Amino acid sequence: MDLVDQLNHIFYPRAIAVVGASDNPKKVGFMCVKSLLEAGFGGKIYPVNPDLSELFGLKGYPSVTDIPGEVDLAIIAIPAQLTIPVVEDCVAKGVKGTIMLTSGFKELGTQIGLELQDRIRDVADKGEMKIVGPNCLGVVNPQVNLNATFGVELGLINPGSVAVAAQSGAVSQYIADALTSNNVGISKFISMGNRCNLYFDEMLEYLAQDEQTRVIVMYIEGLERPRQFMSVAKQVARRKPILVYKAGRNEKLNQASLSHTGALAGNYELYKAVFTQTGIIAINGMTELVDVTKALAFQPPSSGNRVAVLSGGAGPGIIMADKCHELGLRLAEFSPATLLQLRQLISPLNPVDNPVDLAWVSGNFDACREVLKVVIEDDNVDMLATAGAYIYRQLGLMRAIVDISGCYRKPLAFACLYTLVGEDDAEIAKLEENSIPVYPLPDRVVTGLAGLFKYGKILNTTD
């Protein structure tokens, strides 16, 4: 059975056993069943616990082997020292995927923990069964209403095109939370944990072929198979952008990473150099992670770094131009024809050489539409950074962007006032329905565009 088949049992299960299911609301085994039910999972759920005849109206079973039908996925939430016979049961039952939430393995840094992890790995390997974890939060696939985690709230993740695979369960939650609040949907969510027989390189391979996934985001503290990872990443990066936040960036931190999920962290500068060679986009902060991910999920990569900056009011344009400068993007130099046309479209009082101050014109749909067309059709322009301002004025610009969206291949992103807008949320939603990423601050637009240029460069590298 190949890797994709194995992992499809985990991401698209028809029947799930929850080993350690419990009627005690404080137990992980209770939360898991609750997560599955609340997210509206449509397949079969089998609580497994010798002391439990029923949970939420579902019949309980003493062991996995007692379950009458087939089981695709087993979620295991029992103490570490009890896991071996359960993994053996799963193999005997023909289960091909498990999620081992339990901690107390390699991450302890003890001989006992290490040996226990090796033993469950050996049993699983023999049975051609993949284990997510141990010591993890689980897996979510919003496309099929699967919340196979002990975080009930993860059922609120919206389906989308971004896959998130994170070593730390807590960080995976923060990423999901931040993407959700920035209206970025998720295709697959995986808390990787200790990675006993399912490694980052394999997850990359799976996500590369996953049709729901357009962008791959990873939070990595350390890799146990760095060569395989870079080798797979080099291939995948040609097909989908891979963003990696590599954590544990100094000596002291490397120790923390080591004791966390049990992998050697290594020198960050070394990692960064290898990432660049491999075609991985290295991410330095969590807000940058959100901004670049959003741009890549909504817009095509950029073949060049010449940015046209258009804003309602000069200030946001200057901030965006500053950020271009900081991130190695260039302000496009408009052609004489473009300048001439802009001069006719925009008030003579406002600058039209890049950045363009739309000023009062930003309230005028027709004028904004013309300005956008003139600028986007200029051969000296690769990308458009746009920002609104003054609620009643920015509407014209917003609607004009919606109108031209989809007509051009050049990336465009937009910033606008968010919290104070009240009823304008519908306008923001319309932009995003039309694949325009909207940001609450102008410099974040440029962070997004810089990511599109980085990925464009990766695609254009010929080796």
Next chain:
Amino acid sequence: MDLVDQLNHIFYPRAIAVVGASDNPKKVGFMCVKSLLEAGFGGKIYPVNPDLSELFGLKGYPSVTDIPGEVDLAIIAIPAQLTIPVVEDCVAKGVKGTIMLTSGFKELGTQIGLELQDRIRDVADKGEMKIVGPNCLGVVNPQVNLNATFGVELGLINPGSVAVAAQSGAVSQYIADALTSNNVGISKFISMGNRCNLYFDEMLEYLAQDEQTRVIVMYIEGLERPRQFMSVAKQVARRKPILVYKAGRNEKLNQASLSHTGALAGNYELYKAVFTQTGIIAINGMTELVDVTKALAFQPPSSGNRVAVLSGGAGPGIIMADKCHELGLRLAEFSPATLLQLRQLISPLNPVDNPVDLAWVSGNFDACREVLKVVIEDDNVDMLATAGAYIYRQLGLMRAIVDISGCYRKPLAFACLYTLVGEDDAEIAKLEENSIPVYPLPDRVVTGLAGLFKYGKILNTTD
């Protein structure tokens, strides 16, 4: 009349004339009156327009001099070429403050624009009248429900302790929007515009003595009186933190700034060096601006840079430690006594040397409270960076932080899951009511703390 008296007429007016008031909803003169009314301004409002007998039930007057009672503040929204007689009227009437929304002055870069601005300045100076603007959005003082802008939505700004003075009206709106969405209240909001006879140094002087203002945030493209500004800033920085986002950071951008509100922008590196000497906190991005402002508005400055990192789940702790490293903060080395006590309080499976992984303990109020006390009382610790994770677990930590808040002088900030939490918003609100700044991402906690350390250093500089 001194500066404070003059500006009090603008920020605390009892009677306001709106010159150019209009019944056309598309006109700035309409929006201004609407803004005043919708924000619930309690004083008198006089629409001024020879063609308007009444607006929103308010009696209209042909000119400012026709108004029967005293007028503290005149908001002027008429074409530039008509402004001189109106400014003369205001002086004749004894008005001490005006807000000139009109554009078409120095920012044009034309001789006519420049001369017009000089003329209104001369008239105002003779009458001891200050002008906010021209070419601005106006002023908001949420404390007295004053929204003297043409942005009706700015009435939604919450009162608080942060003053925002920005050269660009559009940027001032973005800052207000971002602070509001991050639950940071505003004391005074000023769109400075062209600064014809009211300069950044004067605004700084006013905000320094303003009791509502604890933190001063400025967006500056260029300064026309740099020496005065630095001289005032040097004094004020000892009393209140001054954060400056200096925009227009390369040659091309300096041009854009120049044409925007008519001031020379200058070399950014030079500005930055002078800011540091002066005790100004230089801000590089809009998200950093929000994070540092929030920390300074909620917490005391820090005397040292040794950070204790505590998180529910190791990953957020590693991210926070990474950020400490990046921003020049150090991970505190706990005393042997602290380590011993932490070892007893926290599961033997989790690291207790800094960063501390609270893991399951983070759901336990009593244990979290003890951990926090042990760590905060350690003499080797200057600040606490804390983060929750797993909704049902982070509550114990959140409540423990609330419990100890106010008992210690050491700064503390907290990150937690935000969007996916649902009903936990009340817990977040409780933290912020107790002056704990809450951030949606762990690295943003550290950005905030780094600001507290920067300001602590400024206070400790003896010269």
